[in-house]
Amino acid sequence: MKQAPMTGRIELRQVTKVYRRGTDQEVRALDAVDVKIDPGSSVAVTGPSGAGKSTMLHLIGAMDRPDSGEVEVDGERLELMRDRQLDDYRRRIGFVFQRFHLLPALTALDNVLAPVITDRRRAKAARARATDLLRLVGLRDRAASLPSQLSGGQMQRVAIARALIGAPRLLLADEPTGNLDSDTGKEILELLLSLCESENMTLVMVTHNDEVAAACQRTIVLRDGRITSDTRGSGG
Numbered sequence: 485m486k487q488a489p490m491t492g493r494i495e496l497r498q499v500t501k502v503y504r505r506g507t508d509q510e511v512r513a514l515d516a517v518d519v520k521i522d523p524g525s526s527v528a529v530t531g532p533s534g535a536g537k538s539t540m541l542h543l544i545g546a547m548d549r550p551d552s553g554e555v556e557v558d559g560e561r562l563e564l565m566r567d568r569q570l571d572d573y574r575r576r577i578g579f580v581f582q583r584f585h586l587l588p589a590l591t592a593l594d595n596v597l598a599p600v601i602t603d604r605r606r607a608k609a610a611r612a613r614a615t616d617l618l619r620l621v622g623l624r625d626r627a628a629s630l631p632s633q634l635s636g637g638q639m640q641r642v643a644i645a646r647a648l649i650g651a652p653r654l655l656l657a658d659e660p661t662g663n664l665d666s667d668t669g670k671e672i673l674e675l676l677l678s679l680c681e682s683e684n685m686t687l688v689m690v691t692h693n694d695e696v697a698a699a700c701q702r703t704i705v706l707r708d709g710r711i712t713s714d715t716r717g718s719g720g
């Protein structure tokens with residue numbers, strides 16, 4: 485059966501995630517969280533360390549499963565999916581991390597291509613798309629560079645191009661500006677927001693930075709696994 489295209493609508497209903505430390509200690513990383521995220525919107529998730537921000541992102545990205553509650557993306561319940569469906573789902577979303585996670589031995593172009601396993605017939609089209617994406621993130625002439633030859637901002641641009649190779653409708657970013665100086669961080673933020681608009685993607689971004697959060701259309705604040713504030717700002 486052909487998958488319906490994703491639009492990036494997210495809904496969490498009474499989502500709880502509990503981590504166990506040792507035999508008797510429990511941490512409620514998320515505690516009965518309800519949230520709906522509109523397709524095509526940009527949402528910052530912020531709050532103190534340990535509040536549950538990354539946990540929320542991991543559940544939306546199907547990198548982890550909730551203990552209870554429902555995580556629905558485009559009408560599909562992630563916690564009901566089998567492993568193969570989850571693999572397929574993960575391939576249809578983009579991830580950007582604080583530490584870039586580029587493969588050091590591969591060029592920028594090959595890093596962008598890394599998520600797509602392709603046969604020879606499609607290799608040419610995939611390379612053309614990866615080249616287009618490098619152009620889109622402003623690295624047209626750095627395709628042959630290794631990560632060690634790039635600045636932090638350039639490495640994050642490669643990581644963003646890699647996240648887009650599968651044409652995702654949903655981009656999840658965990659502190660994407662956290663390893664960058666403030667000017668470079670601003671450039672990366674602007675790039676993410678403009679891509680979100682031009683590629684029609686939903687962006688959910690964990691950040692500690694208030695300025696970064698303010699640039700998004702909406703800011704969700706978590707504390708001790710609960711949403712304590714949910715505001716729509718002027719961003720976007």
Ligand SMILES: Nc1ncnc2c1ncn2[C@@H]1O[C@H](COP(=O)(O)OP(=O)(O)OP(=O)(O)O)[C@@H](O)[C@H]1O
Nearest residue numbers: 503504505511513532533534535536537538539540
């Ligand atoms: N794999 C794990 N095992 C045990 N506890 C965990 C695990 N992952 C997260 N936690 C705990 O769950 C809580 C929420 O963690 P999470 O990483 O979601 O917070 P965060 O808001 O992203 O924090 P930070 O801003 O420091 O990255 C924390 O108390 C954390 O210690």
